[in-house]
Amino acid sequence: MTAAAAVQPVLAAGAVGDFFEYAVRGIPFGCVYALLAVGLVLNYKTSGVFNLAFAAQAYASAAVFYVVRKEHEWALVPAALLSIVVVGAALGFLLDYALYRHQRTASPLAKLVTSLGLLVAMPEMVKLALGPGVKANPPPLWTVRRTDDFLWRVGGSRFVLDAGQIATVLATVFVVIGLTLLFRRTALGLQMRAVVESPRLLRLQGVDTDRVAVVSWILSSMLAALVGVLLAPLFAQLTSLDFFTLLVAAIAACVVGNLTSISGAFLGGLALGILQAELAGFLPTDSVVANGLRPSLPFVVLFALLLIRQSVRSARTVTDPLAGVDPPPDPPPADIRPAWMTTATRAFAVVVIVAGFALCAWVFDDYWVGLIAAGVCLAVVMLSIVLTTGVGGTISLCQCTFAAIGALATAQLTQHDVPVLVAMVGGAAVAAAVGAVLGFPVIRLPGIYAALATLAFALFFEGVLINLSWVSGGDTPLRVPRPTVLGTSFLADRPFLVLAAAVFAVAGVAVIALREGTTGRFLDAVRTSDTAASSVGINPARTRLVVFVLGAGLAGLGGGLVASFSGQANYSQSFTFFIGLVWLVLVITAGSRSVQAAIISGISFFVFPALLDRLFTWPVNFVDTNPGAPPWLLDIMGFFKPEWAQGVAFVLFGLGALTYAKHPEGIIAAQTSASIRRTVRFVERRRPAATSPSNGLDLEAPA
């Protein structure tokens, strides 16, 4: 009996037949999820990195394959070997050698931030290398013509798998079996897992941990390359966002396997694909339930798994038993700064602020003032990242969502003639309320799982809630007015800048007060040890929740400010998940506990690309206005392109995050500490020899 003949009776069995039909239809796409999930698990299992940049690595290799196979018409085998083996391996080696080797014992946050930085920077680097234009119709990793040679038909014409689907299923099965054997049957597999938990311990046993780690990275990077080349034909155009969209949907499958089980991730991916097909088949296609549930399925599943699974809630954070040999982190600048320098710094800060306002009032034109005002509004949202992640210690990937909630609530209230300033407070309250509901379960989750829960919420909001017209206002974004106070209008950008700066100042002072006050001390204790903090009467969950809720409210307030400045609550323009990731990367790079980092990040987000735009436009103008210049000079000038500005800005934003592992306190604090040490050394050299350094400062400590 053929397989087709065996399947036919089942198909004829009504709903049962439909169930099996939909299940079979869901398997190929389930394998897509599974392959991505296995890649993420492999990375996490062998490096401790929850590597969201896996999508960027896949995109990079797919781009190389596109160029050599389609544009340079290489044969399939050399193109595949170059893209998957050579580029994949080289990228893996580079990532380990240049980055992750130095983060072996870093915290999960540090590793996650590094991967976020790569996620932002790497696609832009690839795009800059590819040049402008759409990269359409990525070539497949097989030679069978995609559209008219279908290889397998079962049950008459009802089930048809094309070459791409068969390749994906086979690759997934091959990868799962291969990795399972590697981890269960080989010493290398055991060492790859052990190197994550304690590289020092492994070294004591004579294992070359660097070699093991680099093999892990090469392996996972080659898998990313395979995924990229294999899945690229799923898309009509080669874009990094498509890979990322698929990857985040696959995260639910990873959680099925507790982030460490290859077979669990495989089964999770498969189940997700099948469940999606069943919902598509059985739910009425035009029903409210279908419209709500189907697009949100991966995120609902992810969120539910995180909250329900006991193994997730009780997961322990892997800590190196020999971590105690690490030197203590550098003290924050405030702890090493002499009193006289604190006074001088504050005076200097006042001068800088006054000068900044003077420049905006009399020197900068409307364009730059507008950008700075937009940046200051955004800085209030950035401040919420400082509060939630830097002070509260919770890795939140949904601050952009809280900002959106605040903006939308502000807009809705102003439609009912509520003054916009009052509406902003209302928006902040709504965001805080949502934060409380979300935070209650989330802050109890350990480490990386809390981050994933906030990610699931952000994507659920982006995939489902924002599409409801009562939330977003429908096709046309809701308009938001500028405020008036006692008859004074803030319609123009300059007055609005003053208002935004005032809001930021108040919020900044509040954050500093909280950070330095009792709650801040509690949080410091909680960050060190939940158990120890509990033993002295601190309730870790309540303390974290309070800060999470305040952070959500602050993000909501910032969102309202952003909306009022831009004149509308436009989610796609201002608050998408991707934009939120860039914000997070910026703040953490600059300093996750620093109020200055918030303002610098906010302004940089808008001003830096504009500055680069001017920088790259200048050579073009030079060429246009100086045709008689030496040819070599015109060639050099002609090399630069204004359209590089946005890409280069993102590359620099992303690469900035790579410094986080070295300076978890942020670039600003690191540079401040270095400046303090240099200044104190300079001053001490000029004092009489008998005078000792003030406040016990270790002048030999590394900058």
Next chain:
Amino acid sequence: MLAVALGATTVTACGNDWGTAPEDQGSPTTADSNTATTSGEVVAVDAPGVTDTEIRVGGVASVTNPLGGHYGDSFDGVQAYFDMVNAEGGVHGRKLVLAAKRDDKLASNKAEVDALLSVDKVFAVLPVATLLFTGADRLVRDQVPTFGWTINPEWEAKDGYPAYNMFGQSGSFLCFDCGTPTLPWLMEQAGAKRAGVLAYAVPQSADCADGVRASFDEYGKSTGTELVFVDKSLSYGPSDLSVQVSKMKDAKVDFVTTCMDTNGVVTLAKEMKKQGLDAVQSLPNAYDHQFLEEFGDLFEGSYVRTDFAQFEVEDKPEGLQLYLDKMEEAGKEPSENSMAGWLNAELFVEGLKAAGPDFSRAKLIDAINEMTDFNAGGAIDPVDWTKAHDQRKSDTRFCQFLSRIEDSTFVPVFSKPGKPFVCAVVTPDGVKTEYSA
């Protein structure tokens, strides 16, 4: 008590400033501060961006937005038209200068629009071809003549949003969920009976599916067509459509239309071909020669609709031929975006001429809003700008240019010599076919 008092005071002291009160604005009729003299050939005009020798305009397009959109070639169309006009002496004794080509990058549309007004100090904004158009409010508030590609809801004038200064390439009215006879009529012509529609679960896409449904509710019976499959709950991004295609096959769908992006329609076409669903597709946004080159084999027999005469039409209207010639002279590839830019530039120039030598922004806007049959030399079906901002140019007549994909080329269909556009006309006896020049 103190908090309550403080709160009450705050609420009382604070208010909202929506800019110029939108409800107080209509189509502007008063000229801004012009000082016209009649001495000499060039009449002095006191308006931003206007000198005795130049009229400076600037545009903004999505060029490097990481979220997508590659609309930079709309500048090419404007530049080509300006070059042609300048070669003939310009307008009102002045050269037309495309002084600023701004890229709205990520989240910077408003800033770049502001910069056009405050830094570049342009007289008018053209072209605008952007993924999002958050700068529109400022342009409406300041009543700056604005010309662009109407893919954003901000182009349409609505109650409280007097966008009568915003001019799309062939009208500014956008109603995603309105029913029209266009699709049922096309099905009737194609001999199809049963339609299916797929859309993403995002507002514009889902509204578009609602519009398709409304079209069949209203005109299905008179054309002998019906909508038998609707799915507007697809996830944005890569997805599996095998179940949807299987269901359409079961429902005997023979005509498919979509409210999806390129990824979506290509995935759907592959799946349809794989499962052998022999249905005609209507592609609303596919007049793209690169798209055809890459995916033409998937879309054989599909219909492609545009609001301008497509480049392949045999009896080319004068305006279209001029566009093709000038683009060739400029060494640029013709495209939908550059065509939109060209049409924007032509409307701007025609408006300037109609506004007279002592033109102003307000006079330009008024002049265009009095045009009742702007057709860009036959490149588009005539637009009646007295009602093209906030209602269909005709309640009963819906014209378009249609081609069918055959052997991976666009083959114009339903065109007559000298009348490239075909119209579905609603009559008491049903939907009739007419042709338009």
